[in-house]
Amino acid sequence: MGLVARVIEAAGISTVTLEMIWPYQRLVGMPRVAAIEHPFGRPWGDVGDIERRDAVLRAALDVAAHAREPGHVEHLPFRWHEEPEATKWHPAEPSPIIAMIKARQRSQPPQRS
Amino acid sequence: MTSPHTVDPWRFTGSFLQKMLSRAIPDEATHPTIPWTPLRKPLSECRVALLSTAGLSMKGDTPFDMAYERAHPTRGDASWRRIASNATAEQVEVHHLHIDTRYIERDLGVALPLDRLHALAEEGVIGEVAATHYSIMGYQGSDTSKLEQRSAPEIAAAMRSEEVDLALLAPV
Numbered sequence: 548m549g550l551v552a553r554v555i556e557a558a559g560i561s562t563v564t565l566e567m568i569w570p571y572q573r574l575v576g577m578p579r580v581a582a583i584e585h586p587f588g589r590p591w592g593d594v595g596d597i598e599r600r601d602a603v604l605r606a607a608l609d610v611a612a613h614a615r616e617p618g619h620v621e622h623l624p625f626r627w628h629e630e631p632e633a634t635k636w637h638p639a640e641p642s643p644i645i646a647m648i649k650a651r652q653r654s655q656p657p658q659r660s
Numbered sequence: 661m662t663s664p665h666t667v668d669p670w671r672f673t674g675s676f677l678q679k680m681l682s683r684a685i686p687d688e689a690t691h692p693t694i695p696w697t698p699l700r701k702p703l704s705e706c707r708v709a710l711l712s713t714a715g716l717s718m719k720g721d722t723p724f725d726m727a728y729e730r731a732h733p734t735r736g737d738a739s740w741r742r743i744a745s746n747a748t749a750e751q752v753e754v755h756h757l758h759i760d761t762r763y764i765e766r767d768l769g770v771a772l773p774l775d776r777l778h779a780l781a782e783e784g785v786i787g788e789v790a791a792t793h794y795s796i797m798g799y800q801g802s803d804t805s806k807l808e809q810r811s812a813p814e815i816a817a818a819m820r821s822e823e824v825d826l827a828l829l830a831p832v
Contacts, residue, residue, distance in 0.1 A: 548711075548713050548796075548798060548829050548830075548831040550804055550807060550808045550812060551711065551796065551807065551808075551811075551812040551815065551829065552827075552829050553694070553695050553812075554808065554812035554813055554815075554816050555711075555812065555815065555816045555819065555827050555829075556694075556695040556696065556697050557695035557697075557816075558813070558816035558817070558819070558820060559697050559820065560697060560816065560819050560820065560824050560825065560826065560827055561697045561698065561699045561700075561825065561826045561827070562697075562826070562827045562828075562829055563826070563827075563828050563829070564829045564830070564831070565828065565829065565830040565831075566831060567667075567669060567672075567831070568669045568673075568681060568685075568831075569667060569669055570669055570682075570685045571685060572689075572691075573685055573686055573687075573688065573689045573690065573691065574684065574685050574686060574690060574691060575691055576689070576691025576692060576693070576694040577694070578694055578695060578696055578697075582667040582669070583667060584665075584667045584668055584669075584671055584672075585672075586672040587672065587673075587758070587759050587832060588714075588759035588760055588761070588763055588764065588770070588771070588832050589763050589764075589770040589771070589832075590770070590771065590830040590831065590832055591769060591770055591771065591772075591773045591830060592769075592770060592773075593763070593770065594763050594766050594767040594770055595767055597769075597775075597776065600769050600770075600773045600775075600776045601776045601779070601780075603773075604773055604776050604777060604780060604828070605780070605785065607828050608703055608708075608780070608785065608786065608826075608828075611699055611703065611706075611826050611828075612699060612702075612703050616696075617693075617694035617695070617696040618689075618694045622665055622666050622667045623665075623667070624664055624665045626665075627671075627672070631671055631672050634672050635760060636672060636759055636760055637759075637760060638756075638757060638758060638759060638760055638761070639760070642729075642733075642757040642758045642799070643729055643730050643733035643757060644733040644734060644799075644801065645676075645758075646733070647733045647734075648680075
């Protein structure tokens with residue numbers, strides 16, 4: 548997504564990227580990042596949580612309004628309402644790349660030193 | 661202004677994914693020069709568009725190609741879709757193999773908060789909601805070239821043609 552933000556920004560449109568894995572900024576170089584501690588799949592908040600969605604939108608808009616330098620990263624103050632162990636975001640079956648990596652690991656167990 | 665909270669990017673990833681993603685991220689910035697378009701107007705005059713990586717498509721439109729990724733796990737569909745400004749969960753399909761898509765299928769706003777964006781426009785916080793919003797499918801694997809060189813410029817051109825001032829992008 549960071550790559551897309553760069554292209555849109557370069558085309559003359561301001562962007563804010565709401566990003567969970569905000570360290571990607573070091574790799575990609577996004578114009579404005581609003582870092583958020585939400586699980587994958589629900590960046591703006593949980594199902595039916597209108598209040599959180601509204602607050603995150605306002606916060607992201609605020610980043611657009613006050614960021615003054617390219618690469619601005621702002622950590623939004625929101626906490627997720629469930630502990631990580633209780634937060635389900637994984638797909639029902641592993642994605643193809645994860646399945647491939649895990650299959651490789653099973654066929655090539657790490658050597659012990 | 662100091663932030664009271666530093667976001668822990670790995671809070672929900674699990675250790676396997678943390679290791680995998682961390683490997684790709686350098687300790688220091690390595691990116692090229694960052695493009696910059698200052699916001700030219702107050703928010704209350706801006707036309708705003710949303711973009712999600714959730715693999716959203718309007719029902720009846722061509723869905724994102726999950727068979728391609730299943731056949732080539734290191735690749736992902738690099739195309740893009742337009743989402744109508746008044747779209748609801750019932751009118752949208754979600755195609756993404758890396759998340760539990762059922763939350764978005766129940767409530768589109770968790771990935772594309774059009775409902776609240778309209779409310780903010782009515783309140784005058786933003787000027788206007790763009791007529792069109794956008795989705796890509798975020799997993800691109802080892803090849804981001806089509807997304808970067810074809811889809812992203814096409815999305816940017818579509819936004820420009822609708823005179824969008826500000827785009828809010830949210831990976832899932």
